Structure formats: structure tokens, C-alpha cells
Amino acid sequence: AQSVTQLGSHVSVSEGALVLLRCNYSSSVPPYLFWYVQYPNQGLQLLLKYTTGATLVKGINGFEAEFKKSETSFHLTKPSAHMSDAAEYFCAVSDNTGNQFYFGTGTSLTVIP
Amino acid sequence: ETGVTQSPTHLIKTRGQQVTLRCSSQSGHNTVSWYQQALGQGPQFIFQYYREEENGRGNFPPRFSGLQFPNYSSELNVNALELDDSALYLCASSFLDQPQHFGDGTRLSIL
Numbered sequence: 692a693q694s695v696t697q698l699g700s701h702v703s704v705s706e707g708a709l710v711l712l713r714c715n716y717s718s719s720v721p722p723y724l725f726w727y728v729q730y731p732n733q734g735l736q737l738l739l740k741y742t743t744g745a746t747l748v749k750g751i752n753g754f755e756a757e758f759k760k761s762e763t764s765f766h767l768t769k770p771s772a773h774m775s776d777a778a779e780y781f782c783a784v785s786d787n788t789g790n791q792f793y794f795g796t797g798t799s800l801t802v803i804p
Numbered sequence: 805e806t807g808v809t810q811s812p813t814h815l816i817k818t819r820g821q822q823v824t825l826r827c828s829s830q831s832g833h834n835t836v837s838w839y840q841q842a843l844g845q846g847p848q849f850i851f852q853y854y855r856e857e858e859n860g861r862g863n864f865p866p867r868f869s870g871l872q873f874p875n876y877s878s879e880l881n882v883n884a885l886e887l888d889d890s891a892l893y894l895c896a897s898s899f900l901d902q903p904q905h906f907g908d909g910t911r912l913s914i915l
Contacts, residue, residue, distance in 0.1 A: 695846075725903060734808070734894055734906035735847070742901075781846050789901045790860040792837070794846035 693718045693784045697795035705803045710769040712798045714756075714782035717763065724765040725783040725792070726756055735781060741765065742787070752776070777802045808897050808907035816913045817885050825880040825910045827895030835859070836878040837904060838870060839894040847894055853878055890914045 698713040716722055723742050727735035739750025746758040756767045765782060782795045809828045817823050829836050835854045839847035849862035853872035867883040876897070882889060892911050896904035 723901075727906075732908070732911075734908045735896075736906070737903050740903050787901065789835075789898060789904075790852055791849050791862065792839075792847075792904065793849070794839075796846045797844075 693720075693722065693786065693793045695782050695784050695793055695795035697780075697782050697798050699798055700796065701799045701801070703801040703803060704772045706774055707771050710754075710767070710772045710776065710800065712767040712780050712782075712800065714765045714767065714795060715763050716765060716782070716784045718784055718786070720786050723785045723787055723789065724756075724758060725785070726750065726754070726765075726767050727781045727783060727794075729779040729781065729797075731778075738767070738780075772800075772802045774802050774804065776800060808895055808905050810893075810895050810907035810910050812910060813908070814911045814913075816915060818915050819885055819887060821885050822881065822883045823885060823912060825882075825893050825895075825912070827878045827880070827897075827907060829876040829878070829895075829897035830905050833897035833899045833905070834876050835898045836872055836876065837896045837898070838878070838880045839896065840864070840889075841892040841894055841909070842888075843891070850880070885914050887914050 694717045696715045725740045726738040741758045749755045785792045837852040838850040841847040851861040852859045856872045871879045892909040894909045896906045898904045
């Protein structure tokens, strides 16, 4: 069985500050891990994914995430927040078949000018 | 390339009615998944279709059913609508183990 926990349903950062969104997962098999972003009234857009190999994954818009097996974590970071980063962020886990994704409850990111 | 498109964008139904939602997969994708996203929640997996066969199902009752067509487009059907079915319904398509690409969803409101 697989599940995702996103710590912090709301995160606020100042423009230019570090963004850190937390994600912990539970999986009985080696997981595939994903971060998606959702803007109001839109679907989900893939930011980045981890399947195998390098544990530090770089995605679009300057985001990156590190897979830490020992901590069962896949936290999302960005060195400098931009106003356009304000959105809902979802962490997701699947097995290596990709047959079923389990999403977290999401973290709403607010960027303060 | 053509992305995932869903129709309609918004829909209002009453309890007990039936609804059909439609999804056109991204070009080259042969797998489609459907999700229900209640307000303020993450998407919940309903089911997945691969080559016109159901290929996995989440914890949803049988009144949620689906179809995938030879061109890989898909339908989600919900019978006997309940108030709790009000949600954003998302379709996502993929190919092999590549990440899913999502449509913008259909917002279903049940009165």
C-alpha cells in the first residue's frame, strides 16, 4: 500500500525567499515520486519526478526535490520564490507500473510581495 | 502535440441523475486515468483504462464506470448521482511508464 503525507496545508513565503514544501511517503515497493502544481481552475502540471537513479531531481521553473529513502521524504524546494509560484502543490507516489497514483492533500503556497 | 482535453468544463445535475464526462487523450498516449478532486482535497484515483480494458480501480462504488475507445479517448459515467459526487473530475493520459498529463477537468455540481 502507498500513501503520501504533505506537512503544512498552507505555506507563506516572501518573494525571493526559499520555498520548502514537505512530502513524506509510505510505500511497500520502490516508489516513483512526483510533484505537481495546480493553478486555480486548471488541471495538474508535472513539476518533476523521481523514478530511479540520481536522488536529486531538477524540474521546471527552478524547482528541485531530493529523494531520501532513509527519511521516506521527497521535499520540494526552490531557492528564490516568485509571485507566479503561488499555487497548490501536490506530491504523489506510484509503484513502477504507474497504474495508480496516490496524491497528498496538497499545500497551498502564498508568495508575499 | 495536442494535450488532454475534457468536456464539458462545467456541469450541473440533480441527485439521482446520471452523467457522462468525456476525455480526449494526448496524442500517442494509450492509457487514461480518472480522478475525483473534492474541494480542498487532493485527487483520488477512480480507475485506469489501458487498451480499452480497466487496468486498476480505486475505492469507488460500481455506479462509477468508464469506457475507453479505440482512439484512446475515454468516458466516465456516474449513475444515481449523490451530493458528495460534487467535485472536479480530472482525466490524465500517459504512455508506458511516462508521467501522466492532466486535462483541466470537469467541475460537476450536484443540487
